[in-house]
Each structure stands twice: as C-alpha cells, then as structure tokens.
Amino acid sequence: QLQLVESGGGLVQPGGSLRLSCAASGFTLSNYRLAWFRQAPGKEREGVSCISKSGGTTTYADSVKGRFTISRDNAKNTVYLQMNSLKPEDTAVYYCAAVPTPYGSICNTREELYAYWGQGTQVTVSS
Numbered sequence: 001q002l003q004l005v006e007s008g009g010g011l012v013q014p015g016g017s018l019r020l021s022c023a024a025s026g027f028t029l030s031n032y033r034l035a036w037f038r039q040a041p042g043k044e045r046e047g048v049s050c051i052s053k054s055g056g057t058t059t060y061a062d063s064v065k066g067r068f069t070i071s072r073d074n075a076k077n078t079v080y081l082q083m084n085s086l087k088p089e090d091t092a093v094y095y096c097a098a099v100p101t102p103y104g105s106i107c108n109t110r111e112e113l114y115a116y117w118g119q120g121t122q123v124t125v126s127s
Contacts, residue, residue: 001025001026002024003026004096004097004116004118005022005118005119006020006021006022006095006096006118006119007020007022007023007121008121009122009123010123011124011125011126012086012123012124012125013126014086014125014126014127015085016086017083017085017086018083018086019080019081019082020080020083020094020096020121020123021078022034022036022079022081022096023078024078025077027098028074028077029074029077029078029098030053031053031100031101032098032099032100032101033050033052033053033098033099033100034050034070034072034096034097034098035048035051035098035109036049036070036094036095036097037095037109037111038090038094038095039092039093039120040091041091041092043092045111046061046109047061047108047109047111048060048068048081048094048109049061049109050070050107050109051071051072051079052103052104052105052106052107053103053104054104055071055072056105057106058107059107059108059109063089064083064090067084067085068081068082068084069081070082079096079098083123086125088126090123091123091124091125091126092123093120093121094121094123095117095119096117097114097115097117097118098114099114100115
C-alpha cells in the first residue's frame with residue numbers, strides 16, 4: 001500500500017520555525033517528483049514548494065521564498081519542508097504529494113499532476 005505520512009506540524013509563535021517531514025511507505029521516493037501544498041481555512045489549496053526527482057530543481061511560492069526550504073533524503077524515503085520566520089498567514093493544513101516521473105529536473109506545483117497525497121498536518125502560527 002502506497003502511503004505518505006506527514007509530521008512535524010503544531011502551534012508556533014510568529015517568527016518561529018517548524019520542520020515538516022513526509023515519510024513514504026510502500027514505494028521509493030527516489031523515482032518521484034515531490035511537493036508541499038497547503039490549505040488555509042476558507043481558501044483553496046495552493047502549491048508551496050516542489051523538488052525534482054534529482055533534487056537539483058526546487059521552486060517556491062512567492063509568499064514563502066526566502067523563508068521555506070524543501071529537501072529530500074532518498075535514503076530515508078522522506079521529504080522535508082523547513083519553515084522559518086513563520087507568519088500568521090502561514091497557518092494551514094500542509095500536505096505532501098508525490099508523482100512518479102522519468103524527468104530528473106522538472107518541478108512544478110500543478111496539483112492535478114500529483115498522484116499520491118498525505119493526510120495533512122496542521123500548522124498554526126499564533127501568539
């Protein structure tokens with residue numbers, strides 16, 4: 001059974017940091033393009049960041065550039081999202097997603113392209 005499980009969410013004060021993890025089971029992430037999405041209350045889900053299969057290409061939404069960093073550890077079958085300088089507007093449920101790909105360097109956050117999704121982890125930024 002193919003499964004993605006996120007962890008690391010929680011409550012943090014503005015300016016704080018969190019690191020989200022997404023561990024895969026039942027398949028090997030090294031063959032997949034990976035991404036993080038988020039959905040805030042009352043809003044549509046949006047792409048936050050992606051990382052190519054090779055790890056050499058990453059993209060970020062303008063709202064998180066310079067604050068968030070995506071990375072992958074194929075040996076641990078895990079993708080991470082390091083979130084620094086968190087703001088209240090970062091409050092959302094964060095989802096990781098994966099899609100198998102033959103392309104090593106292509107990366108995007110087109111939601112419809114991703115085949116596998118985690119259950120989400122809540123991030124709340126509040127004082």
